Amino acid sequence: xxxxxxxxxxxxxxxxxxxxxxxxxxxxxxxxxxxxxxxxxxxxxxxxxxxxxxxxxxxxxxxxxxxxxxxxxxxxxxxxxxxxxxxxxxxxxxxxxxxxxxxxxxxxxxxxxxxxxxxxxxxxxxxxxxxxxxxxxxxxxxxxxxxxxxxxxxxxxxxxxxxxxxxxxxxxxxxxxxxxxxxxxxxxxxxxxxxxxxxxxxxxxxxxxxxxxxxxxxxxxxxxxxxxxxxxxxxxxxxxxxxxxxxxxxxxxxxxxxxxxxxxxxxxxxxxxxxxxxxxxxxxxxxxxxxxxxxxxxxxxxxxxxxxxxxxxxxxxxxxx
Amino acid sequence: xxxxxxxxxxxxxxxxxxxxxxxxxxxxxxxxxxxxxxxxxxxxxxxxxxxxxxxxxxxxxxxxxxxxxxxxxxxxxxxxxxxxxxxxxxxxxxxxxxxxxxxxxxxxxxxxxxxxxxxxxxxxxxxxxxxxxxxxxxxxxxxxxxxxxxxxxxxxxxxxxxxxxxxxxxxxxxxxxxxxxxxxxxxxxxxxxxxxxxxxxxxxxxxxxxxxxxxxxxxxxxxxxxxxxxxxxxxxxxxxxxxxxxxxxxxxxxxxxxxxxxxxxxxxxxxxxxxxxxxxxxxxxxxxxxxxxxxx
Numbered sequence: 001x002x003x004x005x006x007x008x009x010x011x012x013x014x015x016x017x018x019x020x021x022x023x024x025x026x027x028x029x030x031x032x033x034x035x036x037x038x039x040x041x042x043x044x045x046x047x048x049x050x051x052x053x054x055x056x057x058x059x060x061x062x063x064x065x066x067x068x069x070x071x072x073x074x075x076x077x078x079x080x081x082x083x084x085x086x087x088x089x090x091x092x093x094x095x096x097x098x099x100x101x102x103x104x105x106x107x108x109x110x111x112x113x114x115x116x117x118x119x120x121x122x123x124x125x126x127x128x129x130x131x132x133x134x135x136x137x138x139x140x141x142x143x144x145x146x147x148x149x150x151x152x153x154x155x156x157x158x159x160x161x162x163x164x165x166x167x168x169x170x171x172x173x174x175x176x177x178x179x180x181x182x183x184x185x186x187x188x189x190x191x192x193x194x195x196x197x198x199x200x201x202x203x204x205x206x207x208x209x210x211x212x213x214x215x216x217x218x219x220x221x222x223x224x225x226x227x228x229x230x231x232x233x234x235x236x237x238x239x240x241x242x243x244x245x246x247x248x249x250x251x252x253x254x255x256x257x258x259x260x261x262x263x264x265x266x267x268x269x270x271x272x273x274x275x276x277x278x279x280x281x282x283x284x285x286x287x288x289x290x291x292x293x294x295x296x297x298x299x300x301x302x303x304x305x306x307x308x309x310x311x312x313x314x315x316x317x318x319x320x321x
Numbered sequence: 322x323x324x325x326x327x328x329x330x331x332x333x334x335x336x337x338x339x340x341x342x343x344x345x346x347x348x349x350x351x352x353x354x355x356x357x358x359x360x361x362x363x364x365x366x367x368x369x370x371x372x373x374x375x376x377x378x379x380x381x382x383x384x385x386x387x388x389x390x391x392x393x394x395x396x397x398x399x400x401x402x403x404x405x406x407x408x409x410x411x412x413x414x415x416x417x418x419x420x421x422x423x424x425x426x427x428x429x430x431x432x433x434x435x436x437x438x439x440x441x442x443x444x445x446x447x448x449x450x451x452x453x454x455x456x457x458x459x460x461x462x463x464x465x466x467x468x469x470x471x472x473x474x475x476x477x478x479x480x481x482x483x484x485x486x487x488x489x490x491x492x493x494x495x496x497x498x499x500x501x502x503x504x505x506x507x508x509x510x511x512x513x514x515x516x517x518x519x520x521x522x523x524x525x526x527x528x529x530x531x532x533x534x535x536x537x538x539x540x541x542x543x544x545x546x547x548x549x550x551x552x553x554x555x556x557x558x559x560x561x562x563x564x565x566x567x568x569x570x571x572x573x574x575x576x577x578x579x580x581x582x583x584x585x586x587x588x589x590x591x592x593x594x595x596x597x598x599x600x601x602x603x604x605x606x607x608x609x610x611x612x613x614x615x616x617x
Contacts, residue, residue, distance in 0.1 A: 054450025293447030
């Protein structure tokens with residue numbers, strides 16, 4: 001007998017032997033599979049779980065030479081410190097503001113694009129435009145920010161050239177705090193709209209075609225079909241994606257902000273992620289930054305699981321394994 | 322046909338709006354790349370003085386010559402290529418092996434192992450504990466810091482797993498009955514029958530590696546170990562100037578090369594490899610993202 005066949009028959013004979021012996025036998029039979037799992041298991045243990053031990057820093061006067069196990073414990077001092085820090089509330093406000101604006105403007109964009117693409121009959125046109133729309137998703141935020149800074153340059157950027165041609169005064173886009181958030185929203189939409197439309201297009205193709213035929217027979221036009229067939233058809237997908245998005249409210253895309261910001265707009269651009277980086281890495285306040293990161297992480301987990309519960313109820317599908 | 326005949330004026334207008342919307346989006350998406358490309362092949366002094374729209378002024382390749390003659394940039398390019406090739410191979414290998422084991426319905430402690438991996442998708446300790454760990458592991462200023470932490474990805478594992486689950490188990494079992502070892506089954510049957518998903522994940526992992534810049538900022542201070550994106554970040558933020566020889570050349574020469582021109586050529590150089598890859602894998606990754614979204 002070979003390993004695999006015995007591995008399969010193991011559960012059947014499990015009742016005959018005692019539970020522990022059965023488990024041991026299965027481990028022995030499946031040792032190759034477990035060996036396959038070993039590298040991944042060790043890597044996750046080392047790079048994902050061991051850092052969780054490091055969260056004790058948030059409760060310590062952490063000293064690098066004393067480490068996680070030797071540093072003095074100070075309870076919730078660092079949590080109190082950031083909860084009474086006005087800068088923290090400014091950063092939290094920035095984070096929520098950008099999240100909410102992205103939810104309002106960046107979330108519906110791919111749905112709109114998917115609806116447009118679905119109504120295009122020219123397959124070649126559709127394929128080429130889709131390829132173009134995926135491009136920015138694959139471009140790094142470093143490059144993306146480089147493009148944005150060039151296009152919006154106050155002297156030679158193309159947008160200001162147009163503004164000047166129309167008789168206006170050049171706008172210092174990247175240096176004005178009030179422009180930062182709108183720029184972030186537009187750039188985020190452009191970068192991900194094509195990519196995010198994939199999931200909605202997939203949902204549209206899953207709609208029962210007979211519904212469309214029936215609508216056509218009834219004389220419904222394109223707009224009515226979209227309103228009464230397509231949108232309700234992808235309603236569960238929209239709802240699910242929306243709820244999952246709410247779950248990540250606390251995490252504004254770090255790379256986006258990190259690359260687009262500059263010192264002139266720091267008051268509006270500093271979000272939780274960049275705040276943790278600045279306090280912890282640049283200014284060396286490890287415990288303070290760890291405490292902020294920990295609270296952010298816990299709130300995110302809570303939001304994600306809460307929203308998944310809602311998503312499961314709404315769609316009736318399981319989004320957690 | 323019936324639909325075409327019944328099309329009213331509003332219908333036609335709607336179709337027109339759909340086309341316009343998509344064309345507009347494509348233009349806005351592509352234009353920055355065209356503009357930056359034109360800037361990069363323009364005469365530096367002229368580019369600063371005149372307006373570039375959709376064609377270059379005083380076309381020249383000198384910006385590119387400057388980029389490819391800069392030792393730091395060439396070195397960073399080599400680091401990026403190395404981490405992309407090695408990183409992608411390592412990620413594929415480790416993740417696929419784990420996904421194959423987890424695709425077995427009767428695997429011991431499967432539920433526990435799945436949760437063990439899944440939790441990392443929702444919670445991570447954050448920047449500071451990770452930084453301390455890397456310090457303790459002696460991974461600062463070490464090329465391995467680009468590979469080890471991302472060698473396994475739960476997200477990719479889930480996509481692989483759902484693909485492997487579709488391979489008929491009779492196929493695998495008969496191979497085992499013929500005396501093939503599990504590893505042979507994996508390399509001779511599983512891998513050849515999942516080229517589509519491998520291409521997708523190779524694209525995702527490769528693009529991730531190519532675009533990664535923050536690990537270079539956080540963990541690497543040694544200039545010779547910087548990947549291209551990290552170096553570009555530093556140059557764009559004005560933290561790092563080009564090498565002296567280059568600036569001297571730019572000052573002395575006919576001022577055809579400017580730092581802005583070099584920056585733009587740099588952006589193009591780092592984008593070209595991606596442009597060469599992703600359009601050809603489109604039909605695969607569209608499937609991949611759908612699997613990931615539904616199962617994840």
